[in-house]
Amino acid sequence: MRSKRARRQARRERKEAEAIEAAALQLKTDEKYMKQAIKQAKKAAELGEVPIGCVIVYEGKIIGRGYNRRNTDKSTFSHAEISAMKKAGKVIGDWRLEGCTMYVTLEPCQMCAGAIVQARIPRVVMGCMNPKAGCAGSVVNILQMKEFNHQVDVTRDILKEECSRVLKDFFAGLRSRDKEGRGGK
């Protein structure tokens, strides 16, 4: 028979292994949905809009998709997150999006971060950060202010490189078109 100490050690190791397994599973799930958000971002790029995409998941199902269409729609509210939230709200039938997880390719702005808190979304998973304007940890962290009546569980850097690449490719494309344009004059 094993000593008490050995049994305790085995229990600790089992728990650690379970936690690692759960984290690996969560990462796999997060990457799966972030890929869907990237798909949305690419739709924005096709319209010549800054490529940002978002999906909202409820009970293992995507219930809202959105991508940036601000210039196309001529609307402040056509950010990826707001569009996805509007659709999710219609499915849930409530202004509260409790039980939902949002996946977004870029750190939200002040408006979208505020909307996430207002809608009481419990968890937000982000791709890359927006150091100059992001409001979920960069400039300010509206998602986790203790003064508000709701704080969000935040996961960062999921498929960070891919999310960032979509944006970099878009801006590189703009610059090269701009150069060609000027070259042709």
Added chain:
Amino acid sequence: MRSKRARRQARRERKEAEAIEAAALQLKTDEKYMKQAIKQAKKAAELGEVPIGCVIVYEGKIIGRGYNRRNTDKSTFSHAEISAMKKAGKVIGDWRLEGCTMYVTLEPCQMCAGAIVQARIPRVVMGCMNPKAGCAGSVVNILQMKEFNHQVDVTRDILKEECSRVLKDFFAGLRSRDKEGRGGK
């Protein structure tokens, strides 16, 4: 002929008088539009919604009106400010609401304050403050963060008592209905 000193003094006094006159005129204009925002707030109360109202003015004309309909519409985005901004955006034909002034009866929340910055509204006039949740000076001041690419000119306390009264009457009404309900049991 008056001395140089006397002329300088007269010029100073004239400038001061002009500034006072301009401020009085501005106050009168602000009160005029805030009354319209209060009218909107009362529409919310009629629906049993927390009475908050908003109007947006462009070149001396109201181009967007809105009142809180969050529960009625089951939408996070049915705040007074967002509804008014949507309408104003359609009139202006752009996501930028440059040249507009927003009049709102209560200090905006984190989402609406964020939307105001996103839409680059140059000036916001508020009625009463929201000490526990307001994001234009109370909990945080999203409208005037130097880190963002837009800062808003803010005027507070316009028809403050009237704006506050509409809210107090609404909550007093809720409480007395609640009491009656319990008394009848």
